[in-house]
Amino acid sequence: MNNLAKHDAQTTAGPRQVLVVEGLSRDFGGLRALNDLDVTINEGEIVALIGPNGAGKTTFFNCVTGIYTPTEGQIFLYDANGKKQLLNGKKPHIITSMGMARTFQNIRLFGDMTVLENVMIGRHCRTHAGIWGALTRNARTRREEQDTIDRSYALLETVNLAHLWNESARNLSYGAQRRLEIARALATEPRMLLLDEPAAGMNPHETQELEALVRDLRSRLKLSILLIEHDMGMVMSLSDRIYVMEYGSRIAYGTPEEVRSNPRVIQAYLGESDDA
Amino acid sequence: MMRPVSKAILASIWFMILTFPVMGIKLNTVEQTVEWQFDRIILLGVAIFFLSLLWNWCFSRKGRGLPLIALPSGMGATLGRLCSLPLRDSRSRAVSLTVLLLVMLVMPLVSSFYQTNIMILALLYVMLALGLNIAVGIAGQLVLGYVAFYAVGAYAYALLNQFFGLGFWACLPVGGLLAVLFGLALGFPVLRLRGDYLAIVTLGFGEIVRLTLLNWTSLTGGSGGIKNIPGPSFFGKQLSIEDNTIFIYYLVLLAVILTIVVITRLKNSRVGLALQALREDEIACEAMGIDLARVKLSAFALSSCWAGFAGVIFAAKSTFINPASFTFMESAMILSMVVLGGMGSIVGVVIAALILILAPEYLRAFSDYRMLIFGAIMVIMMIFRPQGLVTGERRKYRINALKGEQA
Structure with missing residues (x-):
């Protein structure tokens, strides 16, 4: 994986890019939450986005997924055929159907629905049955529905939640809810998965399991994964590359080793440069 | 102590x-x-x-988290078994449904004209409550002006009949379609609104429709309303008033059954899941690839069309309509049925609609205290059972992977 650590300057001969963000800025009134950000994610890469609270990490996720419209800059997603597609101005559900899926920092599950139904919702953009199909329940609709159910159940097995499939999502433990969010995101069949603090609130054992899950997803589904995380142990052992943000700007990027020894990063995190 | x-x-x-x-x-x-x-x-x-x-x-x-009424353990269990008996398996379910259907079918033949009329009204409200249940209960869009769609249906039939001589059967689909168009017309501007803001806009919408009907005298006859609306023809023949009432009863019964079947199927479909997701979390919905605008508009359209149908039947049943039948009070009443019955629950909403319409009719002795009792019931329900009469209706799923293990 070391050859992937060659940062932004990709040529056509290099690894295939999935997500390319160029000069992204986002203003809220007079406040610049994101400032001229460049990020590139390659196929099958696990990249971490770290930085102090309020650095703009979640804002970045919201821009990439279409919840916020960028003030400046461009966001591109490559489709499975390697065709470059502009995401700016596209609605969130279109971006999701193009292969971008995410989880949320403050868990946003459909609490009153069952665990299985939560994952089934994720299949929405990959299925087609309409109102007519719902009323007639014709063979095609039933087949599609059963397929949705079985695929969703299989995803629950992947994240180790299959035994809870008929439980209300709100009754799940914190760690289980985070895993369910991942399963729901996977149901949209993404090429690029954005995880917003997936290990928050997990105990060390759960964090280890999560780490194994993320690795497994990458190797089995060829997913590219971008994660925001504060658990430095996990970030360092899991990531191929790391981007560090502060006050909306990218202050450093590179392999875990490079970032760990970068004086600006140490300063941003600890305030004092000699306190590594 | x-x-x-x-x-x-x-x-x-x-x-x-x-x-x-x-x-x-x-x-x-x-x-x-x-x-x-x-x-x-x-x-x-x-x-x-x-x-x-x-x-x-x-x-x-x-x-302390205890139930309000604790029956002695043996009695409670027996009572529970007795209540769940009709629903225990598919056979007893079918038997009890058949019995219920037979009772409903025989009812107008053995009861008085007055009773049949009350039952028609109750069934119309069942239809309205089920319709509103789509928007409020399933999709979580608080609509306070639902009666406007009811009015659209009723006036569509009355006016089309008065000016163009169109009959009931031609107007039934037209009334439903017009209500859908009004639903979409309301849906577009409120796409970005939710919660309280949506409630206020829909409340205003209901009032606008009522005031328009009241003041556009040249078209609608204002508060004088429209008289002499014919009942539905029976294979081209107009029926006497008594026969007409019985005919409309069967018509409404059929419509209610159709409504229940359609809404059950809708709720358990891909579209229904998306509507429920909309109720739970709009941002997560978008991020999961659901087109918010489309789902919201479907919720409004699917919900309003039932009010349109009910309106046409209402006009045919009462032969006279005026804006006084379509006040905010009616919207509030229909909303109460949805809330009392249990948001999103089909059985619960049917029961609540029947109770709220039939109880005042059969308890005429207490008619002076009607609103007092209604208010007290609402307060008590919201404190002790805010989730409504029936909750936890879960759809059953068949999972192929599990079936293999159990076999």
Whole structure:
């Protein structure tokens, strides 16, 4: 994986890019939450986005997924055929159907629905049955529905939640809810998965399991994964590359080793440069 | 033990003071004297004392997470079995549904004209409540002007009949379609609104429709309404008033059954799941690839079309309509049915609609206290059972992976 650590300057001969963000800025009134950000994610890469609270990490996720419209800059997603597609101005559900899926920092599950139904919702953009199909329940609709159910159940097995499939999502433990969010995101069949603090609130054992899950997803589904995380142990052992943000700007990027020894990063995190 | 008693004494004294001018003083206008009615005040005080004790007891049970009424264990279990008997398996379910259907079918033939009319009204409200349930209960869009769509359906039939001589059967689909168009017309501007804001806009929408009907005198006849609306023709033949009522009864019954089937299927479909997701979390919905605009508009359209159908039938049934039938009070009533029945529950909403329409009719003796009782029931329900009468209706899924293990 070391050859992937060659940062932004990709040529056509290099690894295939999935997500390319160029000069992204986002203003809220007079406040610049994101400032001229460049990020590139390659196929099958696990990249971490770290930085102090309020650095703009979640804002970045919201821009990439279409919840916020960028003030400046461009966001591109490559489709499975390697065709470059502009995401700016596209609605969130279109971006999701193009292969971008995410989880949320403050868990946003459909609490009153069952665990299985939560994952089934994720299949929405990959299925087609309409109102007519719902009323007639014709063979095609039933087949599609059963397929949705079985695929969703299989995803629950992947994240180790299959035994809870008929439980209300709100009754799940914190760690289980985070895993369910991942399963729901996977149901949209993404090429690029954005995880917003997936290990928050997990105990060390759960964090280890999560780490194994993320690795497994990458190797089995060829997913590219971008994660925001504060658990430095996990970030360092899991990531191929790391981007560090502060006050909306990218202050450093590179392999875990490079970032760990970068004086600006140490300063941003600890305030004092000699306190590594 | 001391606290609830002293609280109850305090409450009864407070009530006696508060109601003294109304309950305790009687002016005899003939003899020009003041009569003091201390006996009534004492009686009230005693009643409030016991009610307060009961109220406290209920709250303490609720606080400890106990059910309000704890039957002796054997009796509770027997009662539970008895209640779930009709639903236990598919066969007893089919039997009980058949019995229910037979009772509903025979009802107009053996009961009076008056009874049949009440039942038609109740079934119309079942249809309205089920329709509103799509928007409010399933999709979580608080619509306070639902009666506007009902009015659109009713006036569509009345006006098309008056000006173009169109019959009931031609107007039934037109009424539904017009209601859908009005639903979409309301849906587009409120796409970005939710919660309280949506409620206020839909409330305004309901009033706009009613005021338009009231003031556009040249078209709608204003508060005088439209008279002599014909009932539905039976294979091209107009029926007498009695036969017409029975015919409409069967028509409404059929419509209600159709509504239940359609809404059940809708709720359990891909579209229904998306509607429920919309209720739970809009941002997560978008991020999961659901087109918010499309789902919201579907919720409004699917919901309003039932009110349109019900409106056409209502106009045919009552032969006379005016804006007074379509006030905010009706919207509130339909919303109460949805809330009392249990948001999103189909069985619960049907039961609540029947109770709220039939109870006042059969309890005419208490008609003076109707609103008082209604209010009290609402308050008690919202405190002790905010989720409504029926909850936890879960759809069953067949999972192939599990089936293999169990076999």
